[in-house]
Amino acid sequence: MILRLEGLGRRYGDLAALDDVTLRLEPGERRALIGPNGAGKTTLLNLVAGALRPSAGRIHFHDRDVTRTSPARRARLGIGRTHQHPAVWPTLTAQENVLVAARRPWGRLRPGARERLAAVGLADQAGTRAGSLSHGQRRQLELAMALAGEPTLLLLDEPAAGLAPPEVELLAALLADLPPGVAVLLVEHHLDLVYGFADHVTVLHSGRHVHTGTVAETRRSPEVAAAYAGVTP
Numbered sequence: 001m002i003l004r005l006e007g008l009g010r011r012y013g014d015l016a017a018l019d020d021v022t023l024r025l026e027p028g029e030r031r032a033l034i035g036p037n038g039a040g041k042t043t044l045l046n047l048v049a050g051a052l053r054p055s056a057g058r059i060h061f062h063d064r065d066v067t068r069t070s071p072a073r074r075a076r077l078g079i080g081r082t083h084q085h086p087a088v089w090p091t092l093t094a095q096e097n098v099l100v101a102a103r104r105p106w107g108r109l110r111p112g113a114r115e116r117l118a119a120v121g122l123a124d125q126a127g128t129r130a131g132s133l134s135h136g137q138r139r140q141l142e143l144a145m146a147l148a149g150e151p152t153l154l155l156l157d158e159p160a161a162g163l164a165p166p167e168v169e170l171l172a173a174l175l176a177d178l179p180p181g182v183a184v185l186l187v188e189h190h191l192d193l194v195y196g197f198a199d200h201v202t203v204l205h206s207g208r209h210v211h212t213g214t215v216a217e218t219r220r221s222p223e224v225a226a227a228y229a230g231v232t233p
Ligand SMILES: Nc1ncnc2c1ncn2[C@@H]1O[C@H](COP(=O)(O)OP(=O)(O)OP(=O)(O)O)[C@@H](O)[C@H]1O
Pocket: 012, 015, 016, 017, 035, 036, 037, 038, 039, 040, 041, 042, 043, 044, 084
């Protein structure tokens, strides 16, 4: 097992943004995490990446308890992520962004930044400042940056948000081409993308786990329909 969340919770005052969530991911698994706005999806990714501290529960990554481990150390252990709002260095070129993202703790740069850019469809933009890239290209760049750390777990927060239909198709192809050993936790509202990508789907609603199942099970789940209708199942 690559990731094990036990009774994970995060409160903001009286609000339980995430409440007693348990989740297990196998190596190489393709898991989608869906649910309506405010369900707690980004909160869960932030807890796994270490950007947020939980109010309750434990996080185990490769059988190591990382609940109190810093985000930088978790990244070095193999947790890569992208953000709901792409986080790139606007004044650096695309290639420099990948090199910065790949910097190892002892300062050595990993090779292959251009290959990483080519792999996400940005071969011709290596020398372009990230601030001049389109929104879709910045999303592709952030994916290349996340992969530069050679993660075994990749957390993707709404990678299709704001993309035009042809860009979503490109993203679907990029996701399908990810190394098979990389486990992915994909937060996404674009359900066609989710159902084409995932092995299993987990549904959150109001901070709580309401369903985990195969794509077929998820499609016919009354809990999922109710969650998306804004009704508490
Ligand atoms: N810093 C914060 N302070 C207070 N409440 C917060 C904070 N961050 C998130 N929340 C609340 O926690 C809940 C879960 O938010 P979260 O961003 O995890 O939802 P989400 O499932 O990612 O939603 P979306 O699909 O809109 O991105 C929401 O009610 C949100 O308003």
